[in-house]
Amino acid sequence: MAEPGRGSLPLSGLAPPLLRRLSELLDRAAPGKGWRDLAQRAGSSGRVRLSPLDLEQCSLKVLEPEGSPSWSLLKLLGDRGCTVVELMQFLQALEHTEALQCLSHSGSLTGLPGNKLRICVQPQAQSLAVGGALVLECGAVGNPIPQYQWFRNGFPLANGSKNVYMVTYVDVEHQGTYWCHVFNDQEDEDSDKIEVVIGRKAMAVECSEEDLSDLQKPELQEQADHRPVATDKVALLIGNMSYWNHPQLKAPMVDVYELTNLLRQLDFKVVSLLDLTEPEMRNAVDEFLLLLDKGVYGLLYYAGHGYENYGNSFMVPIDAPNPYRSANCLCVQNILKRMQEKETGLNVFLLDMCRKRNEYDDTILILDALKVTANIVFGYATCQGAEAFEIQQSGLANGIFMKFLKDRLLEDKKITVLLDEVAEDMGKCHLTKGKQALEIRSSLSEKRALTDPIQQTGSSAESQARNLQWAKAHELPESMYLEFKCGVQIQLGFAAEFSNVMIIYTRIVKQPPEIVVCRAYVTDFALDLDVDPKEANRGTPEETGSYLVSKDLPKHCLYTRLSSLQKLREHLIFTVCLHYEYPGTEYTMDERKEVNVGKPLIAKLGLHHGFKTNNCLQTCCLANNRFPNHMESSPVATEYFLPSHCQPNSCPGIYLPNHVCSDSIRQPEACSCNGILASRHEVGNCQPPVEESNVPVETTDDTVELEFLLSDKLRFSKQQYL
Template sequence: MSEPVRSTPGSLPLSRLAEPLLRRLSELLDRAAPGKGWRDLAQRAGSRGRVRLSPLDLEQCSLKVLEPEGSPSWSLLKLLGDRGCTVVELVEFLQALEHTEALQCLSHSGIKIVVQPDSQAVLSGQVVKLCCWATGHPFVHYQWFKQEKEVPHGNSPELVLNPVNVNDSGFYICRVNSESSFVFSRWARLEVCDLQGTSHGSLIGLPENKLRICIQPQPQNLTVGDALVLECGAVGNPIPHYQWFRNGFPLANGSKNVYMVTYADVEHQGTYWCHVFNDREDQDSKKIEVIIGRKAVAVECTEEDLSDLQKPADLQEQSNHRPVGLLYYAGHGYENYGNSFMVPIDAPNPYRSANCLCVQNILKLMQEKETGLNVFLLDMCRKRNEYDDTILILDALKVTANIVFGYATCQGAEAFEIQQSGLANGIFMKFLKDRLLEDKKITVLLDEVAEDMGKCHLTKGKQALEIRSSLSEKRALTDPIQQTASSAESLARNLQWAKAHELPESMYLEFKCGVQIQLGFAAEFSNVMIIYTRIVKKPPEIVVCRAYVTDFALDLDVDPKEANKGTPEETGSYLVSKDLPKHCLYTRLSSLQKLREHLIFTVCLHYEYPGIEDTMDERKEVNVGKPLIAKLGLHHGFKNNNCVQTCCMANNPFHNQIESSPVAAKYYVPSHCQPNSCPGTYHPNRICSDSIRQPETCSCNGTSRVLPSRHEVLNYSPPVEKSNVPVETTDDTVELEFLLSDNLRFSEQQ
């Protein structure tokens, strides 16, 4: 871990000194002997080119004597602090004036941390001690923090965790206070390794702080497309670092204790091991083999069995190798004359069947692919669309078994959603996701979801799950996916899927002023990307610094009011917020499928120097190519035709608006309010800025409900309060001191 620069009181801006100390200095200067008063201090300070004092400034300070509690010296010190004067400079001025008493007053406020807390990795159940010892006048107080929260009873130099458990993992810091100032220790990272009940074995009896590997990577035998996950865990003090190797070469993204490849291919097989090290010693994990290929299963069979396998009418063989069709849709919808329609977010007002996707047509396309199981999970309303009198004449569906429909609500009824922790889920999805991984026949699983929904008092009498099934086999959502090796179409689709999820590489930008920022990227959906920026290096002479992104293509859905926010939730992003790094500015880009050219935008840097009122700025243009689904160029070949049902579904599984595409079933998309059916206007991903209000239902039928329907999602994010606590740390600890000092500056300005 990189150690941040330690703060000392002398390097603090004068404006950061505690008010009692400033008052004491003012009193000493107000009654000082000739040659040592506030005017002499002003003359010394004004002679420095960086701190400029005009005659008007001195006159305003002098007029303070006319006020009952006024002090010229107090006014001067506040003015010097506002102009960027530091405690070090003030000491130099007072030394030149030979003002011994004021110098002693400042020296008494000094705090010096003599023992810093150490980062360490330990085993669960051990006794862990974090130490921070400091000196100061007349005495000091301690307060420990875990991230930004105070540790209860953590007000002594030693923080003892006895016994330590995995929940204690995190970053710790100690704040040391004296009467007039405070400083923070360096950050200490604590990693707690849990062996989950297994014996500690050779770790018992080792010397304290000894580096040892306690979790060894395990051999892997995978098929193409599986996820490769290797884990190595170690304990020791100083805290261990990791570097993964394959076939003797270090891996570029292998500096964590877990190495992961989400889509493993043949090129990823080989011999792996992890090199674990700290400042004192190092150790290698055991070497393991990772094999990636297609498994061949050998079975014994008779000549009669072999002849049966060659028969095309072998229904059992066909059933075992036929693909599965799965459609999950969450959004606005309706049902007319027995046909269900999914409404895209860009449908006209009013919309009709020609503007929507017909579920029955999708089933027909699945049957043409000879799917062995077709599952439809539809989290949408099924009320009649009074603006659509079209009676569709659809081609007859094949009479096939193994079709399952799970409707979130009954025919003619609405489907509701509920908010929890700022994230909206349909009632159907809220209960369905709790059972998705259960290895049960799908109809049995849906029956249990229906029972769960029936116990929810919020929707009793308003919404009930409806299940339709022609299931003739025991099929479950947990069944393994079987692929035919000869399917070129399947391989091409998998290649497109992987290509549609490629993110730009994280990058670092250097500006002329010496500031370095990191530009990172994350995917929320295949067509929604998060850009985050954070400052990782700042010269000490720059006091304020901020980087943000702008100038995006008009094709993209970016609201400037929701860009460059302090939290992902403020941009409307909830699904991946916990996985993003902290202390960044976040911008959410939607509708990447509309992007025709490379994604080019501008990174703007604003910064300020002390004593200079003007804000400086620099700009850099960044080109990240075509990220995520933009690589597929889905806009090619589309015409200006509202007939989504015939133009899109007949030839291409992707619709122009991927967020409502039934094919991208893995990615849940909140619903959209249609202007003709709901009061007001719904703005996707917008945070409500007015007061908290109770969610209301769609009033399509002129009545009001307790819950919002699938038509509307209300998001509320409470304001973040600033306080005199340390900021939460990130994996990149090199910028911790900068983040901490900024937080203290904000706290002092309140």
């Protein structure tokens, strides 16, 4: 920021009429240009400190007859030494042209004869570690309003047209010489050229000649080349589709299912969950963290609505209000911090969601600094500020990211190399070219891969507890046979589609010859599970909404799909009803048996309870909240706005490529897909079959008949994650 005493008038020296005029412009400004945005810009500069209490006091001015929050803010900034030049920089960053013209025409810009273009704030050289945040700032004043373009090593930078250039997660590729070209339609000027160095800070270490010779020993080099191992591998996969207040999604169900099967082939202990509320997501993360330990490979995959603000990524639960803010969501970077505390060997985050800015959430999170580790990999399905798309195939959808990831996930390669190749594959997809590109962020220094072997450190208490915890979440009821008084015998079997979705199937295995009509069905489920009777006891799994495991279930049964098992509060108790008839009678006989199968799968972990730990991911979201009228202590009514990119009519149109290629053949410079690419807003319920999976579904029935119809016809729907 410009320093006082550099020929710039203190803000407190502005005439009251001018302050009043500026206040009026800020009070009635459009979203993104009001007094709250000015406060955020001033507070983030680092020189002017504004507390939540300060902003609350400004906000409460609206309760006074002629009160103005903007007037109160400007007076507060002036009292704390803010200058007119600094105010102009803030207003330029907000692109508040009218307020800038008001200042320029007032003659208040002393030290700027003729309103010449002048750079007041020069960028500063920086030395950063990999994974740090690069923030370069250049401030200029002038009339007409200056524009900015950042350069690195002589080349203009994309997204470098603001006075602040930011990279939230730097790698060695960001090293170089930076400067900013400032210009308007009358003149131009370059800022100072500064060096940005990426890497560990140079530290002098005293050592003896013997120490130096040890560094060159062959056995040490051989050890460095030795393949890394994991003490264990665990993964949490969350797919949110059935949103209460937002557009429904399709692809997360298929994406989570297919990734589950692939990761199991790589010996991961996988917890796969569909449609979680905020407390359920937070508790699922807590349970996931219990599975982590020193040297464990941890992988978190999320598909659903999401957004990114100020470099932090947020996963949106299905019960999030409309609109939602960070306090309603889970911050990925906070989860990473908690994973680091477990001293994990590898942390992989695969985020299949949009990363557009949530313009109605201006909360700036205060996060503790992450540890400098060499084991973090982020795979973002799309670039910052962009949407993620999904593709329909035989009526079911895959996310574009997952469609290409699943083809390579089993390859024995360093995870960053693998993701780079996935990015290249995605780049050949004409449907999303220029719209979606995989972004990889990594601090991984070792050649770690998802295929690395597991080497147990012994039967420690930690590993035993971890195995028990995971096993608890994947226990299925045993298959059973029910004998009825009439002599009919019914088999009751169970299969797991996800960690919180179970299929119950029933079939008659013994029927006395004197009974001519006989049928059995299950009913009387707990209200927590919200089972629709119309979708229960169906002749095919697809009719129940289960399209992924039909090939692995016995035929000639009646099927019932129980989802949201995490909501189950007590034992799962239901009734098996038998209807049968004897020849020559017009009456139907009934017999009923009550069955108690305990708490299957994830129900044992009680994710439906309130927050189970005090280490709540929400805590950081409430600190430094810039919206005092949203705080519980504020008497001002809360106002909610629907972000424009959430509006149903804001989706892009339909794109029809001219090429046609088979799903099973990879063509050079082309993607293996064709059809309609559609945003994830306009999605209905899915019903057709899905392609063959890699690993059979868990089931309690030993006799599994396989029958599956493969279809290579592709249809795309253009779908976005918020």
